[in-house]
Amino acid sequence: MTGRAIRCGTLFDGTGAAPVRNAVITVQDGRISAVGTTTPAGAETLDLGDRFVMPGLIDCHSHASIVPGEGDQLGQLCRGPVPQALAATRNLRRDLAAGTTTMRIMGEEHFVDIDVREGIETGVITGPRLLVAGRGLAANNGHGRALTSYDGVDDVRRGARENLRRGANHVKIFVTGGVSSPGTTPTSSAYTREEIRAAVEEADRAGTYAAAHAHGGPGLRLAVQEGVGTIEHGALATDEDIALMIERRVWLICTFGIFMHPDGIEGGDGKRPAIMDKMRWARRVVGESFPRHLASGVRFAVGTDAVHGRLPFELQTLVRFGVSPHDALLAGTRWGAEACRIDGDVGTLAPGKRADLIAVDGDPLKDMAAMDRVTTVMKAGVIYDGVFGRSER
Ligand SMILES: [Zn+2]
Numbered sequence: 592m593t594g595r596a597i598r599c600g601t602l603f604d605g606t607g608a609a610p611v612r613n614a615v616i617t618v619q620d621g622r623i624s625a626v627g628t629t630t631p632a633g634a635e636t637l638d639l640g641d642r643f644v645m646p647g648l649i650d651c652h653s654h655a656s657i658v659p660g661e662g663d664q665l666g667q668l669c670r671g672p673v674p675q676a677l678a679a680t681r682n683l684r685r686d687l688a689a690g691t692t693t694m695r696i697m698g699e700e701h702f703v704d705i706d707v708r709e710g711i712e713t714g715v716i717t718g719p720r721l722l723v724a725g726r727g728l729a730a731n732n733g734h735g736r737a738l739t740s741y742d743g744v745d746d747v748r749r750g751a752r753e754n755l756r757r758g759a760n761h762v763k764i765f766v767t768g769g770v771s772s773p774g775t776t777p778t779s780s781a782y783t784r785e786e787i788r789a790a791v792e793e794a795d796r797a798g799t800y801a802a803a804h805a806h807g808g809p810g811l812r813l814a815v816q817e818g819v820g821t822i823e824h825g826a827l828a829t830d831e832d833i834a835l836m837i838e839r840r841v842w843l844i845c846t847f848g849i850f851m852h853p854d855g856i857e858g859g860d861g862k863r864p865a866i867m868d869k870m871r872w873a874r875r876v877v878g879e880s881f882p883r884h885l886a887s888g889v890r891f892a893v894g895t896d897a898v899h900g901r902l903p904f905e906l907q908t909l910v911r912f913g914v915s916p917h918d919a920l921l922a923g924t925r926w927g928a929e930a931c932r933i934d935g936d937v938g939t940l941a942p943g944k945r946a947d948l949i950a951v952d953g954d955p956l957k958d959m960a961a962m963d964r965v966t967t968v969m970k971a972g973v974i975y976d977g978v979f980g981r982s983e984r
Pocket of ligand 1 (some may be wrong): 654697
């Protein structure tokens with residue numbers, strides 16, 4: 592079999608190289624076999640000659656089942672497994688259609704993410720390739736606590752081990768408060784150093800890493816000191832926090848849309864004045880600090896935090912905060928793959944990598960608004976047409 596040749600108008604391969612005009616990508620058995628300028632004889636051709644072609648997007652922080660704009664996110668998480676799975680089926684299709692080919696899920700109840708990952712891998716439903724956490728580890732009085740909580744070192748170990756036994760790819764721990772919950776403050780921390788260390792140790796011994804929900808304050812510092820791989824959100828991180836993250840090579844996962852986009856919390860719980868006030872405050876703080884953080888040398892990638900189909904907004908916000916369009920595209924592709932530790936498999940368009948790519952109508956390097964016009968999505972060599980499922984062309 593000679594595979595398929597994809598003719599690209601402009602190719603941004605995610606390696607950091609300058610974009611190439613009129614490149615040809617050859618795909619065989621779901622992986623890229625060559626990147627060059629000639630079409631192999633006999634290959635079936637996909638003509639994207641008037642498109643900007645780049646690696647599929649990597650959403651480093653989402654939740655499959657919830658929609659923040661519908662309000663009461665914890666209530667949504669506490670529904671039964673069937674409504675959760677049905678909602679996930681709808682939501683993930685939206686993400687894929689907008690160009691996300693890989694997504695890291697950061698906590699679900701009923702281990703629904705593990706079943707949904709299986710459903711996608713076996714072709715039962717359509718969605719991005721998933722990396723899952725199982726249940727997020729949350730303290731009884733902490734942010735993110737839905738049906739279950741894990742308190743004390745032994746309980747944290749038990750929770751991490753159960754997730755890992757069921758097939759979680761990483762461990763998620765909610766260290767600090769959040770923006771959407773009225774009770775906790777984003778810098779309060781429910782977990783002790785020993786509990787955080789237990790989560791990191793369990794992940795580490797299983798050959799993976801822990802990801803910490805942390806906005807700022809002592810909890811964020813503890814998480815970085817104890818060796819988590821990624822800090823999620825970091826909205827209130829100080830320059831000192833960022834310096835420590837650089838030193839420890841911890842990734843910052845930016846999630847702007849959840850509190851900045853109208854489809855985020857604003858559309859749901861934002862109708863409550865106390866929540867909307869908290870969000871306006873967070874917007875102001877982030878607007879002041881993130882241009883500095885993003886230029887500091889800290890490694891960063893992006894996530895929608897369940898604002899499904901809105902990963903382009905994250906890239907547009909990076910640019911608004913002073914990141915070059917080139918680096919914004921890397922944040923949405925290769926850097927995301929590195930943060931999720933899957934850069935051997937995805938994130939760039941190079942021989943041996945999975946054939947995960949998208950075609951964009953326009954040039955996002957000139958205008959990031961073009962990312963709202965993803966016209967073709969390919970995952971593992973299969974083309975998905977819009978939101979209505981796939982046609983195997
Ligand atoms: Zn989240």
